[in-house]
Amino acid sequence: MTDKFLKSLSFIFHPLFMPLLGVIFYFSKTPRFVAPDVVKAKLISLFILTILLPILLYFFLKVLGKVKSFYLTTTKERVYPLLLNCIINLIIIQRILPPTESIELYFFFLGILISSMTCLMLAIMKFKASIHLIGISGLTMFFIALSVHFSINIVGTLSVMTLVLGAVATSRLHVKAHVAVELVVGFFIGVLPQLILIPYWL
Known part of the structure; x- marks a missing residue:
């Protein structure tokens, strides 16, 4: 039972879901009025770009x-998915969430882009940082910043x-x-970009 539970966590809290969760949390907490139609359009666009398109x-x-399994077990398998993820995030910050519309979400995704680029460079250098920890730690740091x-x-x-x-x-x-070291590195790759970018929008 414990074995199945621990394995299921990797799917439930997959990195693909983290950006969209951050956006949903933002719209649920922001004191600014955002038209429901705008929120719906943003969420649908981001669902397509951050979940459906990567799949x-x-x-x-x-x-x-170019890849053998969904787990991307080797650093070689990670290169193309991470490169495509960087391109997707670049499109998001330029077209879907420009700073003129939502400064908080713009820098959230800019942080995600920096984390993805860092993870890509490490993969090219044959180091496999934990993408799961990158996603969750970055999201947690964004939540902390929003609370402040x-x-x-x-x-x-x-x-x-x-x-x-x-x-x-x-x-x-x-x-x-x-x-353990890959988890620790993943944690800091997720947290540091969000932390460094906070002064630009907080």
Whole structure:
């Protein structure tokens, strides 16, 4: 039972879901009025770009023989998916979430782009940082920044995120997807870009 639970965490808290979760959380907490139609359009666009498109591109890369499994177990398999993810995030910050519309989300995705580029460079250098930890730690840092920015109390949410972060790290170790140093590096790759960019919008 414990084995299945730990393995399931890797799917439930997959990195693909983290950007969209950040946007949903932002729209649920922002004190600014945003027309429901605008919110809906943004969420649909981001769902397509951050979840559906990467899945379709994965199957395309698999057909081409560039990746072998959904887990991207080797650094070589990670290069093309990470490169495409960088391009997708660049499109998002230029077309979907420009700074003139939402400065917070713009810098959130800019941080994601920096994290993805860093992870890509490390993959090229044969180092496999944990993308799961990058996603969750970056999202948690964004939540913390929003709580300060909007002066809201989200202690419960942050407590849950901390537990999830620890559980996912345990899961990745349990399935032998990473060693400890790869998890630690992934954590900092996720947190630091968000932290460094905070002064530009907070």
